[in-house]
Amino acid sequence: MRSLYELQQLDLYLEVLRQTLNKLDPGDHIKAEIQRQRAVLEQIKSEYDALHAEAVDQELQLRMIDEKLHEAEQELYSGRITNPKELAALQKDILLIKQRRSEMDVRVLEMWEKMETLRQRINESELRMNEIEQRYEAYQVEYHQRKAALETEIQFHEQQREELARQIDPEALQRYELLRQRLGGIAVALVVNKACDCCHTVLTPYLLKQLEHETELITCENCARLLYWKELDPPRNE
Ligand SMILES: [Zn+2]
Incomplete structure (x- = not known):
């Protein structure tokens, strides 16, 4: 993500x-x-x-x-x-x-x-x-x-x-490109304060749990953008 x-x-x-x-x-x-x-x-x-x-x-x-x-x-x-x-x-x-x-x-x-x-x-x-x-x-x-x-x-x-x-996995990339075209250039939304930062819909506990165990691409239920929870992502060692 x-x-x-x-x-x-x-x-x-x-x-x-x-x-x-x-x-x-x-x-x-x-x-x-x-x-x-x-x-x-x-x-x-x-x-x-x-x-x-x-x-x-x-x-x-x-x-x-x-x-x-x-x-x-x-x-x-x-x-x-x-x-x-x-x-x-x-x-x-x-x-x-x-x-x-x-x-x-x-x-x-x-x-x-x-x-x-x-x-x-x-x-x-x-x-x-x-x-x-x-x-x-x-x-x-x-x-x-x-x-x-x-x-x-x-x-x-x-x-x-x-x-x-x-x-990037080709399938994920394709999905990104499609969403980008459809949603005015923004396909990925950040999770901020447990809400989608694009449409400001508060995410359900179920969705948040899914994000924590991120195995697939999770989308916002309201705006359909791919969700990215930065805080869950440990910084890369560089
Ligand atoms: Zn949204």
């Missing part, structure tokens, strides 16, 4: 180890964070690229306006135009062009400022990305170490279990 009880302790411990292994987080939450951060970064980058293209276009237009202005001014100072009406019209043109130019100048300046802000945000985002990626790598190392340690421990205890099971 002691071997069966020890087997159960091993089985319970193995179950805990396996559950711990199953619940081990491979770092999916950090991976999700990386993906989120990457999406943010891509968003800022595309904003920056769009703005940059627009700024380049505006610069080009500015240069064209400058050329126009230059031509108009040359025309004005060339002395070719003498008609006061025409002169006044040309001067008005130049004034309008200059006005448009300064408006565009302000816009382009705003764009460059906005681009600078975006560039800073890209830098920050990339730094953050790096930091998370490093965290993920460190976590991966730790995860694999923990996983390997758990697997080794499981393997070690599985071997112990196999050795122990080999020493």
